[in-house]
Amino acid sequence: MEFLVDMVTTVPPGTSDDGVAEMRAREAARSAELTAQGSLLRLWRPPLAPGEWRTWGLFRADDADELEAVLASMPLRAWRRETVTPLTPHPNDPGQPPR
Template sequence: MDFMIHLDGSRVYELPAEERDEVVKREHAHAHELMAAGVLKHIWRLPGQRGNVGIWSATDADALEQVLAALPIRPHADIKVTPLATHPLTLEAAADPA
């Protein structure tokens, strides 16, 4: 199941510089692991903001919650989760052999 995740990590910048840098470093490394595992499928920066939006994959909402809870930035982030469903046009395009 795919989810659109909007993550606003701006509160991490309220931390002392050394602590903030450590959280950001761990978050970056963890994101690479999630990408390699196929959980974090796509991610985009939001210009002018300290946030991002991405497409994440998990078996269900409970599994996604476990992934999000393990994020190093989680205590300093506001996260909005939107479940996604396949649009009929996508199904039509996949079925069209042209």
């Protein structure tokens, strides 16, 4: 199954610039691991308001429980809220093989 995840991150007040940089580095490393495992397929940056930190991600998992485990493994999870949308193939999707 594929899932679209809207991730909005809020850095806790008082977090140092070094703390933010360290967290971003850990998130980037984990994202690379998830990509290699086939769990993280794509990331997008939607239009942002000033100061907003938001990402859309396309994930693949067997079910919602597996997706939850993947999201829980990401360091930035501690600072963000997520909205998960399960996706199902559209019959006219040009990316699907003909039946």
